[in-house]
Every structure is written in C-alpha cells, then in structure tokens.
Amino acid sequence: MSAGEASPRLGELIEEAQRVLAICNACRYCEGYCAVFPALERRLSFTEHDVHYLASLCHNCGSCLYACQYAPPHEFQLNFPRVLAQVRKQTYKRYAWPAFLARAFERNGLAVALLTVACLALFFMAMALAGDPARLFRAYPDSEGSFYAVLPHGAMAGAFAVVFAYVILAFAMSFASFWPDTGELASEFVSPGSSGSATWDALTLKYLDGGGAGCTYPDEKPSFARRNFHHLTFHGFMLCFAATCVATLYHYGFGWKAPYGFWSLPVLLGTVGGVGLLAGPAGLLWLKRRRDPLLVDPSQDGMDLAFLALLFLVSLSGLLLLALRETRAMGIILAVHLGAVLALFLSLPHGKFVHALYRFAALTRFHIERRRPLPEIGSE
Amino acid sequence: MDSSRIYDLLILGGGNAGLCAALAARKAGLGVLVVESAPIHFRGGNSRHTRNMRTMHAGPLDVLTGAYTEEEYWQDLLKVTGGLTDEALARLTIRGTEGHLPWMKQHGVRFQAPLGGTLHLSRTNAFFLGGGKALVNAYYAAAAAMGVETCYDTEAIDLEIEGDRFIAATVRREGARQRLRAKALVAASGGFESNLAWLREAWGPPADNFIVRGTPYNMGVVLKLLLAKGAKQVSDAMQGHCVAIDARAPKFDGGIVTRVDAVSLGIVVNKHAQRFSDEGEDFWPKRYAIWGRLVAGQPDQLGFSIIDHKSMGKFMPPVYAPVKAASLGELASALGLDGAALEATVAQFNAAVRPGTFDHTILDDCRTEGLAPPKTHWARAIDSPPYYAYPLRPGITFTYLGVATDAKARMLMADGRPSANIFAAGEIMAGNVLGKGYLAGIGMAIGTTFGRIAGEEAARHVRG
Ligand SMILES: Cc1cc2nc3c(=O)[nH]c(=O)nc-3n(C[C@H](O)[C@H](O)[C@H](O)COP(=O)(O)OP(=O)(O)OC[C@H]3O[C@@H](n4cnc5c(N)ncnc54)[C@H](O)[C@@H]3O)c2cc1C
Ligand code: SF4
Numbered sequence: 001m002s003a004g005e006a007s008p009r010l011g012e013l014i015e016e017a018q019r020v021l022a023i024c025n026a027c028r029y030c031e032g033y034c035a036v037f038p039a040l041e042r043r044l045s046f047t048e049h050d051v052h053y054l055a056s057l058c059h060n061c062g063s064c065l066y067a068c069q070y071a072p073p074h075e076f077q078l079n080f081p082r083v084l085a086q087v088r089k090q091t092y093k094r095y096a097w098p099a100f101l102a103r104a105f106e107r108n109g110l111a112v113a114l115l116t117v118a119c120l121a122l123f124f125m126a127m128a129l130a131g132d133p134a135r136l137f138r139a140y141p142d143s144e145g146s147f148y149a150v151l152p153h154g155a156m157a158g159a160f161a162v163v164f165a166y167v168i169l170a171f172a173m174s175f176a177s178f179w180p181d182t183g184e185l186a187s188e189f190v191s192p193g194s195s196g197s198a199t200w201d202a203l204t205l206k207y208l209d210g211g212g213a214g215c216t217y218p219d220e221k222p223s224f225a226r227r228n229f230h231h232l233t234f235h236g237f238m239l240c241f242a243a244t245c246v247a248t249l250y251h252y253g254f255g256w257k258a259p260y261g262f263w264s265l266p267v268l269l270g271t272v273g274g275v276g277l278l279a280g281p282a283g284l285l286w287l288k289r290r291r292d293p294l295l296v297d298p299s300q301d302g303m304d305l306a307f308l309a310l311l312f313l314v315s316l317s318g319l320l321l322l323a324l325r326e327t328r329a330m331g332i333i334l335a336v337h338l339g340a341v342l343a344l345f346l347s348l349p350h351g352k353f354v355h356a357l358y359r360f361a362a363l364t365r366f367h368i369e370r371r372r373p374l375p376e377i378g379s380e
Numbered sequence: 381m382d383s384s385r386i387y388d389l390l391i392l393g394g395g396n397a398g399l400c401a402a403l404a405a406r407k408a409g410l411g412v413l414v415v416e417s418a419p420i421h422f423r424g425g426n427s428r429h430t431r432n433m434r435t436m437h438a439g440p441l442d443v444l445t446g447a448y449t450e451e452e453y454w455q456d457l458l459k460v461t462g463g464l465t466d467e468a469l470a471r472l473t474i475r476g477t478e479g480h481l482p483w484m485k486q487h488g489v490r491f492q493a494p495l496g497g498t499l500h501l502s503r504t505n506a507f508f509l510g511g512g513k514a515l516v517n518a519y520y521a522a523a524a525a526m527g528v529e530t531c532y533d534t535e536a537i538d539l540e541i542e543g544d545r546f547i548a549a550t551v552r553r554e555g556a557r558q559r560l561r562a563k564a565l566v567a568a569s570g571g572f573e574s575n576l577a578w579l580r581e582a583w584g585p586p587a588d589n590f591i592v593r594g595t596p597y598n599m600g601v602v603l604k605l606l607l608a609k610g611a612k613q614v615s616d617a618m619q620g621h622c623v624a625i626d627a628r629a630p631k632f633d634g635g636i637v638t639r640v641d642a643v644s645l646g647i648v649v650n651k652h653a654q655r656f657s658d659e660g661e662d663f664w665p666k667r668y669a670i671w672g673r674l675v676a677g678q679p680d681q682l683g684f685s686i687i688d689h690k691s692m693g694k695f696m697p698p699v700y701a702p703v704k705a706a707s708l709g710e711l712a713s714a715l716g717l718d719g720a721a722l723e724a725t726v727a728q729f730n731a732a733v734r735p736g737t738f739d740h741t742i743l744d745d746c747r748t749e750g751l752a753p754p755k756t757h758w759a760r761a762i763d764s765p766p767y768y769a770y771p772l773r774p775g776i777t778f779t780y781l782g783v784a785t786d787a788k789a790r791m792l793m794a795d796g797r798p799s800a801n802i803f804a805a806g807e808i809m810a811g812n813v814l815g816k817g818y819l820a821g822i823g824m825a826i827g828t829t830f831g832r833i834a835g836e837e838a839a840r841h842v843r844g
C-alpha cells in the first residue's frame with residue numbers, strides 16, 4: 001500500500017521509524033540481540049510495509065535502548081523499542097477486521113473489558129432465570145450434571161461456536177491483507193521450512209532472550225522473568241484450550257457429559273493450564289508496572305491491561321467453578337466464567353492478542369528471507 | 381565523595397580505561413573512587429562509541445575465527461605507525477588482549493559475531509554485543525556491585541603534585557569545588573579531542589571545521605595539568621585519529637554512523653571541484669584514517685565523495701541520504717560547486733579510466749592512466765545517472781598527545797623516572813603505542829591492558 005493512504009499520524013510515525021532505522025542500519029551494534037537487526041540490514045531503505053514487518057519482529061525487550069549511544073538525551077533521540085511499539089499499534093489498526101472496530105485499539109481498556117464480562121454474565125444469568133429462577137441458586141451434586149442444569153448445553157455451545165468462527169474469520173481476514181503487503185507469496189508462507197522455524201521461534205520465544213542473557217525487562221538488568229511469565233500465560237492458555245477440546249470430544253464423540261471428575265483429562269488439563277494462566281498474566285502485569293517508562297507506549301496500557309485481566313479472570317472463574325461446582329454459588333460463577341470466556345474471545349481480534357498473529361507472520365517472513373542470499377549491499 | 385577521607389585510589393575518568401582500572405583495583409581490595417565529568421547518560425566517553433577490540437589469539441577464540449598471532453598483530457601495528465611506537469609497551473598491549481576476553485566476560489561484557497559488512501574483521505576484532513555503551517554499562521554495574529564509588533557530573537580541574545607524588549585533586553561538582561585526597565591516582569580522562577580551542581592551537585584555523593566524532597567531555601584538562609606539572613610527553617598535538625565523515629554530522633558525539641564508505645567507489649573533489657588524492661589506493665578500511673587529514677588539507681576542509689548509479693548500495697549504508705541529481709551540472713549546483721568545473725573533472729577522469737574487471741573485494745585492475753592524481757584501483761567511469769554525492773569533513777576520533785608511561789602503567793616524569801603513585805591508562809597515554817596512524821580496535825586494547833595494569837599496580841603500591 002502506498003504511504004498516501006496512510007493517516008497523517010501514521011505517516012509521521014513511519015517517517016520517524018525510517019529515520020531511526022537508517023541510523024541503526026549504519027550502526028548495527030545491536031545486531032546480536034534479536035531478529036530485527038539482521039532483518040533490517042538486508043535493506044538500504046525502508047518502505048512503510050518494511051516498517052510494519054520489522055516492528056512486528058520486535059518484543060520490546062529494551063536491550064537496544066540501554067545499549068544505544070544515541071538514546072535520549074542524545075540529540076538523535078533514538079528510542080528504537082518505543083518507535084516500534086508505536087508502529088505495532090498502527091499495524092494492528094491498519095489490518096484489523098472488521099475494520100470499523102479498529103478504533104477499539106484506542107479505547108480498549110480495563111473498564112470496557114470488565115463491562116463486557118458483566119453484560120455477558122448478566123445475559124447468561126438472565127437466560128438461566130428465564131427458564132426456572134430457582135435453578136440458578138441451587139446446589140447440585142456432580143451426579144446431576146450441574147452446569148447443564150443451569151444453562152442448556154446447546155445454548156452454551158452455540159454461542160461459543162459462533163464467536164469462535166468469528167475470531168477465526170477475523171484473523172484470516174487480517175492476515176489476508178497483511179501478508180500480501182510483505183510482497184511474499186502465500187505459497188511461501190505455507191512452505192513448511194520457514195513457518196516451521198517460525199513456529200519453533202514462537203513456541204520457545206527464541207528472541208525474548210536479549211541475545212542470551214535475558215531481556216532488559218522490566219529494567220536494565222537482564223532477566224528471564226518476562227519470558228517465563230509469557231510461557232506460563234501462553235502454555236497455560238493452550239492447556240485450557242486443550243481441556244475444552246477434549247471436553248468437546250467427550251461430549252460429542254463419547255456422549256460423556258460434564259462435569260468431569262477431578263482426575264479426568266479435561267479437568268487436569270484445565271487445572272494445570274488455569275494455574276499457569278493465573279500466574280502468567282499476574283506476573284506479566286507485575287513486571288509491566290515496574291517497566292522503565294522510557295520504553296512504553298502509554299497509549300497501549302489499556303489494551304494490554306484489558307487482555308491480561310481477561311485472561312486472569314477466565315482462569316480465576318474457571319478454577320473457582322471447579323472448586324465450588326457442587327455449591328449454591330455455582331450458577332453465578334458459571335455465568336461469570338462464561339461471560340469472561342466469551343468477552344475474551346470477542347476481544348481477541350481487536351486486542352493485544354493480535355500481536356501473536358503479526359509476530360508469527362513476521363517471523364515466517366524473517367525465515368523466508370534468511371534462506372535467500374544476502375543482497376549485495378557491500379561492506380565498509 | 382568525601383573530602384575528609386583519604387581514598388586508596390582516585391580514578392579520573394570513567395571510560396573503558398578508568399573502569400578497567402577500577403575493577404582491577406577493587407578486586408585487589410582497594411577503596412576506589414571514580415570521578416566522571418559527564419552526566420550519567422553520557423558516561424563512558426569515547427568508549428561509549430566503540431564496537432570492537434583487536435585481539436590476539438592462537439586459535440579460534442569465542443567469536444573470533446582462525447588465529448591472530450602476536451607477531452602478525454605487531455607487524456600490523458608497525459606498518460600503520462611507521463615505527464613510531466614503543467615496542468615493549470606495544471607487545472605488552474598485544475599479549476594482554478588474549479586474556480582480556482574472558483576477563484571482560486567475567487565482568488558482564490558480551491560478544492557477538494562480526495556485524496554485517498565487517499566480515500573482514502572476523503579474525504582480528506572481537507565485537508561487543510550492543511557496542512561500547514553496553515560494555516560501559518556492564519562495567520559500571522560490575523563496579524557498583526563490587527563497591528566502587530562513582531561520581532558523575534564531577535570534573536577534575538586541578539592536581540596537587542609534589543615532585544613525583546600525587547597528593548590531591550580538586551574537582552568541581554554543581555559549581556562547588558572539593559579537594560579529594562588519595563594514596564594513588566589513575567589518570568584515565570582521555571585525550572583533548574573535545575577541546576576546540578586546543579585543536580585550533582595545534583591545527584590552526586582549519587580546526588574550526590573539524591567535527592568531533594565522540595564525547596564532548598574529553599577536554600584534556602587532566603592531560604594539560606599533568607604535562608604542566610612535570611610529566612614526560614609522548615607524541616604531539618597534531619597526531620591523532622582523523623577520518624573523513626559526513627559534513628552534516630553533529631559537531632560532537634555523532635559516533636560511528638556518520639562515516640561515509642563510498643570514497644573508493646567514486647571520486648572525491650574539493651570545493652573547486654578538483655580531485656586531490658588517489659581514491660583507490662588501498663581497501664577503504666585501511667585508507668579510512670587517512671582521508672581525514674586529506675580533507676583537512678583542502679580549502680574550507682570540505683570534500684565531496686561522488687559516485688554514480690552503478691555504485692549505489694555497494695557500500696555500508698551511511699546515515700545521511702546522499703545528494704542526488706540527474707546530471708552532474710545539477711549535482712554541482714546542489715552542492716554549491718562550479719558545474720563546468722565538475723563536469724570537466726569527471727570528463728577528464730572518465731577519459732583516463734582503462735578497461736578492467738571491476739571487483740571491489742580485491743585490489744582490481746580498474747585504474748586510470750595519465751591522470752594526476754591517479755586512481756589506482758576500482759576506477760570506473762562516472763557516467764550512469766542518477767549521480768550521488770556525500771559532503772565530507774574531517775572527523776576527529778581521538779588525539780595521541782599524551783603522558784609517557786612504563787610497563788607498570790606508571791606515569792613517567794620529565795626526567796624519565798616513574799612517578800611514585802600516578803598511573804595512566806587509555807587515550808591519555810595511547811601515544812606511547814600509537815605515535816601515528818591507527819589500527820582498528822587497538823584503542824580498546826590499549827585502554828583495557830593499561831587500565832587493568834594500572835589498577836593492579838596501584839593496589840601493589842597502596843598495599844605495599
Ligand atoms: C566513534 C568512535 C568509534 C570508536 N570505535 C572504536 C572501536 O571500535 N575500537 C576501539 O578499540 N576503539 C574505538 N574508538 C577509540 C576508543 O573510543 C578509545 O580509544 C577508547 O575508548 C579510550 O578509552 P578511555 O577510557 O581512555 O577514554 P574515554 O572512554 O573517552 O573515557 C574518558 C572519560 O574521562 C572523562 N573525563 C574527561 N575529562 C575529565 C575530567 N577532567 N574529570 C573527570 N572526568 C573526565 C570523560 O567524560 C570520559 O568518560 C572509537 C572512538 C570513537 C570516537
Ligand atoms: S539501537 Fe542504537 S546502538 Fe543499537 S543498532 Fe540502533 S543506533 Fe546502533
């Protein structure tokens with residue numbers, strides 16, 4: 001896409017990124033920290049899309065700010081991580097689908113997230129009350145199939161199927177406009193070599209290591225805290241997701257109805273994942289609050305906080321549901337849990353989660369490029 | 381900072397040399413105070429701008445490939461200095477480097493493979509991950525963890541020296557003066573490259589057009605005091621590392637990114653649009669440090685590196701965009717040159733170019749014939765538009781005028797005897813090893829070797 005289509009705000013930001021990238025390309029001292037530097041060194045100049053691509057390769061670890069001889073207060077005012085962070089928000093907005101919701105990236109915050117959860121939870125409560133009010137506040141032994149006694153399985157599954165389909169579609173559409181802008185073919189993306197390497201990098205958070213000693217996050221001292229909390233969050237989320245998939249299989253494949261026993265596979269996966277999904281987001285939030293203000297783009301705090309809070313709430317309500325499912329509180333907790341899960345999924349295409357999509361696409365492109373010979377851009 | 385106390389060791393200057401001295405002395409048990417004139421963000425002087433250290437090694441070592449023997453290193457140094465070096469101190473520096481690598485890692489410095497475009501240095505130079513500022517940060521963190529005391533924004537402005545013995549230093553901080561006493565002193569406050577008045581004294585009016593590539597804080601105050609109070613001088617005020625950099629660079633602190641690597645691919649003219657030197661005499665990294673002086677010798681200290689479309693993108697990307705034009709006439713007017721003169725110079729050059737096979741990676745056979753000055757390699761006609769130009773000015777990296785030292789890093793007094801308790805390390809004494817010329821990565825080698833020795837010897841002196 002041409003720069004002419006960009007909003008002025010975006011235009012200025014892209015120009016600033018281009019200025020900064022030209023300095024880094026002439027310097028290269030940070031080459032060993034992450035994938036961004038080898039990728040930028042393949043270029044002599046940077047198109048708007050190069051800027052989006054490079055920004056999505058960056059984890060905002062901070063190493064290249066502390067190492068930079070041109071960092072503020074130097075007159076070059078070079079703050080590479082912050083510029084790239086600001087670009088990423090614009091990337092998210094630019095490729096958002098449906099596009100009219102792109103503004104959510106500006107407004108997304110804790111209040112919006114919690115309000116959504118509350119609305120959805122109230123909706124589920126109302127649904128339960130509409131049937132038989134007494135059922136919502138009753139205690140059920142597991143043997144009576146507690147959850148579906150409150151809310152019909154069909155309604156729950158239906159709502160989630162629709163939302164899930166929406167999320168998949170939204171990501172597919174965003175990706176479908178992002179990828180061609182890179183100039184790479186779709187066939188390159190699906191070639192197993194590059195996307196395989198990208199998957200490995202993504203699952204291991206390879207570049208979230210500051211070149212080996214750990215990221216300078218939350219402050220100048222290298223540490224692996226952020227990588228570890230991110231692992232807990234991501235893998236916790238995946239375990240919870242796996243629990244849901246297994247449960248769905250149980251339900252439709254074998255006709256085994258929830259709730260499942262404590263030692264059953266879905267509950268075990270969900271419990272372990274849930275603990276990760278409590279500790280991970282809590283840890284990330286804790287680190288975030290101690291973050292060097294030089295490195296953050298404050299306009300994204302709301303989005304980040306909303307996402308972490310939703311993950312935490314999903315996990316907390318899920319674990320509470322497990323612990324209290326035979327008590328009278330179950331109905332309300334179930335409604336809150338379902339509300340939180342639904343709110344989380346609805347927010348995925350227009351919240352912090354999208355970083356995963358663009359990062360993965362960028363990493364894949366990085367590996368595609370890496371397989372090509374270095375362009376002849378000379379040496380000193 | 382406590383003026384009632386007598387410190388074991390006072391170190392003036394918190395760059396690489398001063399910090400190496402601090403770490404070594406503290407390790408040996410001394411109470412150490414480092415006084416640094418810059419604010420915290422600009423601490424670390426020129427060391428903040430470095431990227432690598434030339435390192436001797438018998439076989440592959442960490443990020444270094446192959447072997448780089450003491451003899452080869454020494455021969456390389458001998459060549460660039462034309463013999464203006466103290467062999468004993470030079471060999472001491474060279475031999476030291478092999479052991480520096482693990483020592484540096486111990487103190488938090490990390491290394492990386494050579495940067496894109498610098499593969500020719502993969503055998504000889506060990507690159508710092510994140511560059512010199514990351515190195516300096518690591519040393520400050522290690523020093524703080526070991527209990528070294530550091531004061532920023534604190535400039536040494538006077539020294540009390542009795543005979544060959546240091547007594548106290550006067551420092552200025554937030555306008556107030558304090559007298560600091562110590563049993564030993566390490567002078568590690570760099571050369572005088574940031575001092576425009578002193579540069580003018582040495583070079584005359586041309587110095588007004590020099591750009592200082594590194595820190596604005598190396599004013600040479602301590603150097604001047606030591607020389608005035610009886611130290612023996614090495615090298616002279618006109619010696620130093622001076623390269624041709626982009627004329628649009630900031631007056632101070634532009635660092636590595638302002639260099640222009642296009643020179644050997646085209647021609648360089650002065651403000652009268654005349655060529656003045658062989659642009660293709662040798663590989664650029666070897667000639668890099670010569671062009672500063674060449675440009676300094678031209679009217680208004682200005683040069684213009686001119687290339688055509690063929691050469692664009694065939695060198696490390698400079699930070700400033702080139703001046704670009706569709707014809708030589710337009711290029712000349714954009715640069716403020718006489719269009720006819722530039723066209724004539726280029727036509728003359730083009731006519732003198734002999735056919736050859738262009739290869740920028742070797743000393744190829746593309747040269748001029750019957751042209752003065754000639755271009756002896758990589759000469760190709762400048763004839764495919766668009767044309768590009770980079771304006772050049774002399775960029776001063778650091779100066780070599782310094783105090784003489786011995787192998788224990790003790791400063792020598794004018795009569796040649798070592799001072800009782802004054803040590804020197806880094807740029808302030810680099811002239812012992814570098815009488816003239818430059819070898820990439822030797823600045824950090826000198827600073828690390830003599831910094832460590834100074835710290836250890838100061839400890840030996842203080843502890844008795
Ligand atoms: C752009 C650039 C790139 C370079 N790249 C390399 C490279 O890759 N490899 C290499 O080997 N060399 C390189 N050099 C040379 C190298 O920087 C120096 O040789 C080396 O850093 C000198 O270290 P030092 O500790 O003696 O001086 P510095 O690092 O300059 O430290 C001197 C310190 O003393 C302080 N100071 C000055 N006066 C006073 C005072 N009166 N009181 C208190 N403090 C004072 C200064 O603020 C400064 O922090 C480069 C230089 C520049 C400018
Ligand atoms: S962030 Fe600074 S030190 Fe790192 S490559 Fe860019 S300009 Fe160089």
Ligand code: SF4
Nearest residue numbers: 034058059061062064
């Ligand atoms: S902040 Fe970290 S991940 Fe981002 S460019 Fe800098 S070093 Fe790379």
